[in-house]
Amino acid sequence: MTATKGLEGIVAAASSISSIEDGVLAYRGINIDELAEQATFEETAFLLWNGHLPNQQELAQLKGLFNVFSAVPDSLLEQLKLYPKDANTMAVLRTAVSALALYDETANDNSREANQLKAIKLQAQLPTIIAAYARIREGKEPVKPLEGVSIAHNFLYMLTGEEPDATSVLALDKALVLHADHELNASTFSARVTIATLSDIYSGVTSAVGTLKGPLHGGANEAVMEMLQEIGTVENAEGYIQRKIQNKDKIMGFGHRVYKNGDPRAKHLQHMSRQLGLMQGDTTLFDISVKVEALVTGQKGLKPNVDFYSASVYTMLGIPKDLFTPIFAISRLSGWTAHILEQLDNNRIIRPRAEYTGPYNQKYIPIEMR
Ligand code: ACO
Numbered sequence: 001m002t003a004t005k006g007l008e009g010i011v012a013a014a015s016s017i018s019s020i021e022d023g024v025l026a027y028r029g030i031n032i033d034e035l036a037e038q039a040t041f042e043e044t045a046f047l048l049w050n051g052h053l054p055n056q057q058e059l060a061q062l063k064g065l066f067n068v069f070s071a072v073p074d075s076l077l078e079q080l081k082l083y084p085k086d087a088n089t090m091a092v093l094r095t096a097v098s099a100l101a102l103y104d105e106t107a108n109d110n111s112r113e114a115n116q117l118k119a120i121k122l123q124a125q126l127p128t129i130i131a132a133y134a135r136i137r138e139g140k141e142p143v144k145p146l147e148g149v150s151i152a153h154n155f156l157y158m159l160t161g162e163e164p165d166a167t168s169v170l171a172l173d174k175a176l177v178l179h180a181d182h183e184l185n186a187s188t189f190s191a192r193v194t195i196a197t198l199s200d201i202y203s204g205v206t207s208a209v210g211t212l213k214g215p216l217h218g219g220a221n222e223a224v225m226e227m228l229q230e231i232g233t234v235e236n237a238e239g240y241i242q243r244k245i246q247n248k249d250k251i252m253g254f255g256h257r258v259y260k261n262g263d264p265r266a267k268h269l270q271h272m273s274r275q276l277g278l279m280q281g282d283t284t285l286f287d288i289s290v291k292v293e294a295l296v297t298g299q300k301g302l303k304p305n306v307d308f309y310s311a312s313v314y315t316m317l318g319i320p321k322d323l324f325t326p327i328f329a330i331s332r333l334s335g336w337t338a339h340i341l342e343q344l345d346n347n348r349i350i351r352p353r354a355e356y357t358g359p360y361n362q363k364y365i366p367i368e369m370r
Helices: 032-038 041-050 056-069 074-082 089-103 112-136 151-160 166-179 186-195 201-212 220-231 234-246 266-280 284-300 306-316 321-345
Strands: 018-021 024-027
Touching: 024 032, 024 041, 032 166, 041 056, 041 112, 041 151, 041 166, 041 321, 056 112, 074 089, 074 112, 089 112, 089 201, 089 321, 112 151, 112 201, 112 321, 151 166, 151 321, 166 266, 166 306, 166 321, 186 201, 186 321, 201 321, 220 234, 220 284, 220 306, 220 321, 234 284, 266 284, 266 306, 284 306, 306 321
Parallel strands: none
Antiparallel strands: 018 024
């Protein structure tokens, strides 16, 4: 038995949710480029869960359920008030998702019907939790969700307490579509491993949130923003990147396990970053990003991934950098739960083997002789 480091190239599940073939990402067979240009996040979530785009009635019904479920239990809001104000936002989300199970009497019902409803519920509640904590830590009261608006709209509204402009809503909605699913990425794999033991959907999502938190996965978008802030001006970019390359440091937002010729999602976020910069009359972040891309691609051959331009996009939407990864979680929840449903439809516990590399034929030595 020989281990493959990082399970690279191992096909560990059969799935009909999303595909990455020849550098093309598709959800249920629809190219991500088409979805990014035309679909809303609500349509995308429905597509991932059900395998087809919703008709008008199905979409209206889903939006209605999102409205009904977007409030979170008061006891959970009270808990959020007790969390440290400087807590890691992904740790807050991980704890809150786990706590949500305590308030759902159907938490352990693993029927498809119950889990489908819980997926919709979680999708509606995650934005409310994140926005509420973001306000609580600033000493503000959480803002109740609006009815009849999209998830992107509601999130921006609950964060600021003000009606967001249409361009910001569109930009966030597009970012949510682009992050919604990505084949057997690390957090989705976690979700599938957890549910495959016949645990419960909340445990699956809690595992996934914990996995997404890491800087090699979803946490990279926040690290990208830290880098852009440290660089500060286009002129500083070259020296900064040279130092990183010389020190053999990882440059966040670049490289990908699956895409070696570029992440198809990055161009949409790059375009959005430019548009937002032009609209706001300040393209500094976009300009620094473009310079960094030219340097890193030119010298290391590494291409930007989905996290690279999302950092400048979210910052231009006025979102604090430690909410970037939680926003990723809002979007990816649709994919995680689609995979959880798919895993349960044809379940077998996921239990691979390990290549043993330790010593053999050792003897137990009594403690007084050690
Ligand atoms: N900066 C510098 N060097 C890099 C980077 C990077 N961002 N990415 C890869 N490399 C180097 C590796 O060090 C390795 O060099 P070596 O052969 O000299 O050791 C070589 O390129 C090949 O890369 P791998 O390590 O094989 O890539 P792997 O598939 O293991 O990792 C990962 C992929 C984790 C995304 C990696 O590229 C990385 O750490 N990127 C930065 C973090 C990041 O942006 N993560 C977000 C990924 S997208 C997402 O999860 C949403």
